[in-house]
Structure formats: structure tokens, C-alpha cells
Amino acid sequence: MRSQSAARNATNSRRYRSARRQRRKFWWLKVIIVSLFVGLLYYHINALILQPQAILVLGGSPEREAFAAEFAQNHPKLPVWVSSGSPADYARWVFAESEIPGDRVHLDYRAVDTVTNFTSLVDDFEDQNIRSLYLITSDYHMRRARTIGTIVLGSRGIEFEAVPIPSDLPKEPLGKVARDAARSFLWVTTGRTGASLKNHPSLQSRFLSPHP
DSSP, rough: HHHHHHHOOOOOOOOHHHHHHHHHHHHHHHHHHHHHHHHHHHHHHHHHOOOOEEEEEOSSSSHHHHHHHHHHHHSOOEEEEEEEOOOOHHHHHHHHTOOGGGEEEEOOOOSSSSSHHHTTTHHHHTTOOOOOOEEEEEEHHHHHHHHHHHHHHHTTOOOEEEEEEEOOOOOHHHHHHHHHHHHHHHHHHHHHSGGGGGGOOHHHHHHHEEEO
16 A cells, blocks of 8 residues: 555656646746747837838839839938849839939849848948838738848847838738748858758758749
8 A cells, every 4th residue: 555655646746747847848938929029019119119211122023113212202311222123224213213313222132032132231231320221012022021121130120110012912921931030040040041042943942932
């Protein structure tokens, strides 16, 4: 009887210790989730408070430059950065037609996809002490762009206000968003974006998001 009682006590003790470990794990998980939520909330509230100092346009469709040129007319003091958009001659013509001075428009063609739209320019923004900007892209593309921007720009303390361009296209699938979020975290931690995978067609379809 004593041995059976001891065995039951040992079993109960193990169960108790296991339950305590599980509770600790769930507690830390809750702390991490709440911290991430509070951090993102703080980030987006700051973005609304800070006055944008520049306009960032993600390339991928000529309509984006046309929209940005109009938008720039209403924000005459802000420089415009276009990341891997239309050919330079056409892009400059679009802005010139809207009477946007050429020295306000910066055309950059280093990006090969949406993640590198941000990673290729974030150092330039930081060097020019740009702490907040308007982010312009198509509405169907904005969810992914916002996710990447929050991670990449946010890692340098740069806020942004999203300005989606209306379209009739459906939002991109969450799989693309998750994939590019992972690539953005990879860049923050290692400085690599995974863009070199474009040389491996079998991996490209799994890990790279096509431009736009």
C-alpha cells in the first residue's frame, strides 16, 4: 500500500510540475503576443502623429507614378522616391506633366521585388534623417507593403502613413504576406533579403514575391 501511495504521489508530483511548466510557457507566449501588439499599436499611432517628410512610391504599375505625381502636387514640399518603377524617361515625364520639379523626384532601380523596395532605400532615408513618410502603392498590394514596411522601416525608427491607390483587384493572398514578413525579419537579423534566390528558379517560386 505504501509503495502504491508513493507511486501515486510521484505521479501527481510529475503532473503538477508538468502543468506548471505548461502554464509558464503559455504565460511567456501571452507576454510576447501582447508586447508585439502594443509595439505595433505604438508604431502606427506614432505614424499618424508624425508629419511625413517624404513620399515613397513602390513601382510595379504606371498608375502608381501618375497617382504619386498628383499626390505630390498637394504636398509641394516633400521629395518623392520611386522604387523600381517605370523607365526613367517615362517616369520623369509623368512628374513633369504635373509640374513637379525634377529635383524633387528620386528614381531608384535597385529593388527587384517588394522586400527590396524597402531594404534598398531605408539607409538613404536614415542618412537624410527622414523619420516619417507617405507610402504609396495599389490597394491590393498595400497589406504586404505595410507588413514589410513595418518591419524594415520600423527597424530604423522610420514611420509611414499608407496611401492606397484604389483598384478592382483582390488583395494578395496571406501566404505572400507571411513569406515576405519572414524575408524582412531575415534582413533585419542578417542583412540578407533572399533576393539572390532569383538565380534558383525552383526556389524562387517558393520564397520570392514577384514584383510588384
